[in-house]
Amino acid sequence: MNARTVPARDWNARARGRLRRVERAAARLGPALDGKVVDPSAIVALLEETIEPGDRVCLEGNNQKQADFLARALTGVDPARVNALHMVQSVLALPEHLDVFERGIASRLDFSFSGPQAARLAKLAGGGKIAIGAIHTYLELFGRYFVDLTPNVALVVAQCADHAGNLYTGPNTEDTPVIVEATAFASGLVIAQVNEIVEAIPRVDIPADWVDFVVQSPQPHYIEPLFTRDPAKISEIQVLMAMMAIKGIYARYGIDRLNHGIGFDTAAIELLLPTFGEALGLRGKICRHWALNPHPTLIPAIEAGFVESVHSFGSELGMEDYIRARPDVFFTGPDGSMRSNRAFCQTAGHYACDLFIGSTLQVDLAGNSSTATLGRIAGFGGAPNMGADARGRRHATPAWLAAGREAHRDGATPRGRKLVVQMVETFREHMEPAFVERLDAWELAESANMALPPIMIYGDDVTHVLTEEGIANLLLCRDAAEREQAIRGVAGFTPVGLARDRRAVDALRARGVIRRAEDLGIDKRDATRDLLAARSIKDLVRASGGLYDPPKRFRNW
Amino acid sequence: MEKLAFTYDGGAPAEGARGARIVGVVASGNLEVLIEPLASSRACTIEIDTAAHGFGATWQAVMDDFFARHPVGGVRISINDAGATPAIVALRLDQAIEDYLRAVPA
Numbered sequence: 047m048n049a050r051t052v053p054a055r056d057w058n059a060r061a062r063g064r065l066r067r068v069e070r071a072a073a074r075l076g077p078a079l080d081g082k083v084v085d086p087s088a089i090v091a092l093l094e095e096t097i098e099p100g101d102r103v104c105l106e107g108n109n110q111k112q113a114d115f116l117a118r119a120l121t122g123v124d125p126a127r128v129n130a131l132h133m134v135q136s137v138l139a140l141p142e143h144l145d146v147f148e149r150g151i152a153s154r155l156d157f158s159f160s161g162p163q164a165a166r167l168a169k170l171a172g173g174g175k176i177a178i179g180a181i182h183t184y185l186e187l188f189g190r191y192f193v194d195l196t197p198n199v200a201l202v203v204a205q206c207a208d209h210a211g212n213l214y215t216g217p218n219t220e221d222t223p224v225i226v227e228a229t230a231f232a233s234g235l236v237i238a239q240v241n242e243i244v245e246a247i248p249r250v251d252i253p254a255d256w257v258d259f260v261v262q263s264p265q266p267h268y269i270e271p272l273f274t275r276d277p278a279k280i281s282e283i284q285v286l287m288a289m290m291a292i293k294g295i296y297a298r299y300g301i302d303r304l305n306h307g308i309g310f311d312t313a314a315i316e317l318l319l320p321t322f323g324e325a326l327g328l329r330g331k332i333c334r335h336w337a338l339n340p341h342p343t344l345i346p347a348i349e350a351g352f353v354e355s356v357h358s359f360g361s362e363l364g365m366e367d368y369i370r371a372r373p374d375v376f377f378t379g380p381d382g383s384m385r386s387n388r389a390f391c392q393t394a395g396h397y398a399c400d401l402f403i404g405s406t407l408q409v410d411l412a413g414n415s416s417t418a419t420l421g422r423i424a425g426f427g428g429a430p431n432m433g434a435d436a437r438g439r440r441h442a443t444p445a446w447l448a449a450g451r452e453a454h455r456d457g458a459t460p461r462g463r464k465l466v467v468q469m470v471e472t473f474r475e476h477m478e479p480a481f482v483e484r485l486d487a488w489e490l491a492e493s494a495n496m497a498l499p500p501i502m503i504y505g506d507d508v509t510h511v512l513t514e515e516g517i518a519n520l521l522l523c524r525d526a527a528e529r530e531q532a533i534r535g536v537a538g539f540t541p542v543g544l545a546r547d548r549r550a551v552d553a554l555r556a557r558g559v560i561r562r563a564e565d566l567g568i569d570k571r572d573a574t575r576d577l578l579a580a581r582s583i584k585d586l587v588r589a590s591g592g593l594y595d596p597p598k599r600f601r602n603w
Numbered sequence: 604m605e606k607l608a609f610t611y612d613g614g615a616p617a618e619g620a621r622g623a624r625i626v627g628v629v630a631s632g633n634l635e636v637l638i639e640p641l642a643s644s645r646a647c648t649i650e651i652d653t654a655a656h657g658f659g660a661t662w663q664a665v666m667d668d669f670f671a672r673h674p675v676g677g678v679r680i681s682i683n684d685a686g687a688t689p690a691i692v693a694l695r696l697d698q699a700i701e702d703y704l705r706a707v708p709a
Contacts, residue, residue, distance in 0.1 A: 283690045473688040477655045514690040539664045539689045571698050 060233035063098075063198070067235055068258060071095040082211040082254070083243060084261040089119040092259060093128070096235050097199050100130045103152070104197035104229065107137040108220040108388070109159070109427065110270050110360045113203035115239045115263035117142040120201065125150040132156070134195050136184055136221050136388075137427075138163045139270070147176045156195055157425060158182045164422035171423060171494055181423070181500060183430045185392045188221075191228035200229035200236045203267045206247050207240040211254035214247035217361030217369065217384040218269060222252060224389040230256035241266040248381035271363040271597045273339045275313040278582045283471055283514045286563065286573035288314035291403065292323050294517045294566045295467060295510060296332045299445040303335040305395040305432045307404020311469045313343040315403070320350035320579040337395040337432075340365040340376065340384070342596065346579035346589045348375055358384065359391040359428065364600075368593035388428075395432045400445040402432040403467040403512075406502065407474070410485050411530045411542070413505030413520055415468050418487040423494060426502055433503040435464045449509060452521035463521070466503060467510040472538030479540035480513075481533065505529075511536055515543070516562040523559060535560045605656050609666045611647040614676035617704060634687040636699040638680050645676040654686040665689045673700045 056062075072079055074095050078088035093116075097103060105120065106113040121142050131152035138144065138160035146152040147170055156179040160167050170176045182190070191197065202222050204213035215222045230236050237259045238252075292315060295301065306312040319333060334354040338344065340362045347353050357377050361369070361384055369376045369384045378384050395402065406415040415433075417424055439446075439462065446462035453463040470480045487499035511518045511533055518532040528550075535551035537543030554560045563570055580586045583600045617640070641648065649666050673696075680699075684692060 281691060282694060283688070286694065471688060471690055473690065475686075475688075477658055477661070477688070514694070539661050539668075544664055570694055571701060573694065 064233045064235055067096040067098070071259070081209065082258065082260050083209065084259050086115075086261055086264055089115070089261055090122045092237065092261070093119055094123050096237065096259075097123070097128050097131065099128060100132070101198040102132045102134055102195065104191070104200045104225050105133060105135045105143065106200070106202040106221060106225055107135045107139050107143055108218070108360065109137055110272055111203055111218045111220060112139055112268045112270075113201050113239055114140055114142070114268045115261070115265070116201040116203070116237065120151065121145040121149060123151060129153075134187070134191070134197060136187060137161075138167060140268070141166075144170060144176075153177060154179060156180055156182065156187065156190070158184050158187045159425040159427040161424055164424040168421050168423045168494060178423070181425045183392075183426050184221075184388055184428045185396065185431045188224045188228075188389050191224065196232045196234065197225070197229045198234050200225050200234060202226060202236060202238045204238050204240045204252065206242045206244050207238060207257075207260045208244060208247050208254075211238075211257040211260050212247055212250045213238055213240065213252035213257060213260075214249060215251040215385075216248070217366055217386060219251055219386045220360045220388050223387060226252050226256050235259075237261070239263045239267065248383060249379045251385065269363060271600075273308055273341050273362045274364070274596065274600055275308075275310055275341070275343055276583050276600060277313065277317055277343060277578055277580045277585065280310050280314050280317070280575065280578060282573050282575060284310055284314040285318065285575060285577055286568075286570060287311060287469060287471070287512060287514055288318045289322055289568050289573060289577075290517055290563055290566060291315050291467070291469065291512055292318060292328070292332075293326065293568060294561055295401070295403075295465065295512070296323075297326060297328055299400070299448050299465060301332050301401045301445050301465070303399045303443070303445075304333060304401040304403070305337045305399050306341070307402070307429065307432070309405040311405045311471075312403055313341065314578070316341060316343040316347055317578040317580055319347040319352045321577050323352065324350065337391050337399050339386075340369055342583070342586045342594055343580070345586050345594060348372065349589055350579070357391050357394055358386040359388045360386045363597050364595045367595060368590045371593050392428050392431050395428070396434070397436050397439055399432070399464070400443055400449075401465040401467065403469055404429060404433060406468050406470055407480065408482050408485050408487075409468060409470060409480060409511060409533065410482055410505070411533055412526065413468070413508040413511060413529060413533060414485060414501050415503040415505075415508060416485045416487040416499075416501050418485070418490050418500045418502075420486050420490055420493070423490070423500075426500070429502050433466045434507045435466070439464070449521060452519070453509070463509065465509050466507050467512055468503065468508055469512045472513050472515065472536075472540050472543060479542065481537040481540045481542035483542065513538060516560050516565070519559050519561070522557065528554065528559070532559050605653050605659075607651045607653060607659055607662050609649045609663065611649075611666075611670045611674075612645070612676070614645070614647050614670065614674040616645055616677040617675050634692060634695055635683045636680065636695050637682075638678055638699050638703045641677050641679045647675050647678050647680070649680045649682065651682045651684060653684045661689060665693055669693060669696050672697070675700060675704070678703070
């Protein structure tokens with residue numbers, strides 16, 4: 047044994063850093079701090095004392111709920127004191143999320159989705175105001191919170207708190223647990239904005255000893271009804287595509303566990319289950335288990351007995367009472383309200399679902415799918431986790447095995463396969479073709495200096511492309527040339543579709559690689575809006591027995 | 604608005620068709636298709652009022668395809684596309700012509 051002298055190392059720097067910040071805050075805030083409860087007027091002072099230059103800060107920006115009061119407060123700190131922050135957050139939804147970069151408070155960003163701020167983000171990144179580390183999927187970013195992007199300070203949002211600092215995050219729990227856990231257990235600081243401070247909260251979603259400060263926001267936090275689709279806006283083409291999805295994919299593979307993307311295309315499928323699906327005798331055979339936000343358009347299928355369980359990433363405004371009245375279907379607490387959890391639901395969607403189906407903006411000849419357009423850095427959200435074969439999956443289901451038999455042929459080691467369906471009308475609005483030779487993502491990558499083109503779902507994960515012209519089953523394509531013709535063969539009258547090799551496409555159709563509506567026994571004349579189980583928001587309210595309470599902007603009666 | 608016109612010959616005459624058929628309602632944000640008998644000719648004429656400019660070749664392909672599916676003669680088809688995509692137009696045309704032909708007395 048050799049004794050060596052090692053310089054003494056400080057093993058508690060993070061914990062002492064935390065203590066230092068808490069003491070500084072207590073000293074400056076004085077009577078504006080009562081236990082953990084901060085007077086709202088002292089919020090900027092609190093942030094100035096608890097956040098140090100160069101800190102990694104997680105500002106809770108979810109898909110739906112927003113820590114908007116804290117976001118605004120952060121834009122108000124003195125950049126001479128608080129600067130060079132590294133922001134880590136799921137979603138850039140509010141102008142304030144970018145204001146902190148413009149004001150020189152933050153400089154570096156790792157994120158997942160920036161839909162509403164995509165154009166401004168591209169500008170700021172192009173102008174050198176923001177150094178983007180990477181654009182992630184939700185699960186990927188959450189994973190990094192526990193590895194190399196652990197926050198020093200988390201600014202989170204909850205429905206309410208008690209005086210001890212216990213938080214109730216309720217139906218829109220979303221990202222809060224994962225953020226708080228990564229921060230609190232690495233001696234970081236957790237600051238929560240709440241709509242109200244009450245004597246007793248309905249249930250404890252986040253225990254008080256993981257929370258350092260609580261502040262009541264002057265206004266309830268902002269929340270976006272992101273998943274409400276008005277059935278009145280569903281077109282007959284979407285009805286036709288939904289018929290093909292149900293008969294040509296759901297029934298064919300026996301899809302019982304699934305996730306739907308957002309949009310009118312998938313809303314149409316949800317609304318066709320109790321009508322078209324019922325007529326095909328599919329109730330109890332498909333679509334029983336879902337990883338899905340509580341889509342109002344799922345109400346008729348739930349009421350018709352199609353759906354057994356729904357676990358959710360977030361909630362949806364107006365669905366609270368309906369969910370409370372259907373606890374066998376939704377994940378609800380002893381208090382009766384739902385608890386969502388984005389990290390767990392993303393895991394469920396990735397590992398425990400047999401199918402993902404979603405819309406996209408562009409598909410290329412290899413089946414790569416992207417929502418990136420020039421001048422907008424929009425990010426990915428959860429789609430790549432939902433829309434990817436789970437290569438670590440080991441449990442078998444009939445649907446997974448059936449897809450696996452198509453994917454792994456000719457003596458290959460047998461394994462299953464997740465079904466990943468891109469559902470898209472060949473032309474979008476203003477005659478924009480959805481099929482392209484080259485994705486805009488390539489040009490965006492060049493102009494924004496990205497390491498890779500921002501492809502949402504890679505072609506080798508896509509199993510089916512579904513358009514109004516038919517279904518292309520990419521699993522059955524034997525090489526890249528066949529795959530290209532299969533995609534051209536459902537690309538309609540777009541330039542990509544018109545450039546098809548008609549004989550090759552006919553041969554693929556004869557082999558069942560391409561299937562048209564008529565090949566599936568679907569008469570296009572039946573594709574009318576009469577098939578929708580609800581044709582308006584009012585119909586959805588009626589289907590819910592009056593329990594669904596849509597936000598005002600969706601009330602047009 | 605752009606106006607496009609196509610004429611196809613050699614279709615089977617839609618015998619004895621009476622009256623015009625209209626499918627779709629423009630006011631609903633959906634397109635409108637009007638089919639009426641063309642007394643003076645055995646051709647199939649198609650006129651499109653389209654909101655988008657510069658898509659003549661696309662509509663030509665849509666109409667060629669339609670006529671290949673339904674080679675009819677002696678009809679005049681008018682389409683007011685109301686910004687609809689080719690998919691909707693093709694679906695509506697199929698629905699309209701099948702309706703029209705069914706309405707013809709035997």
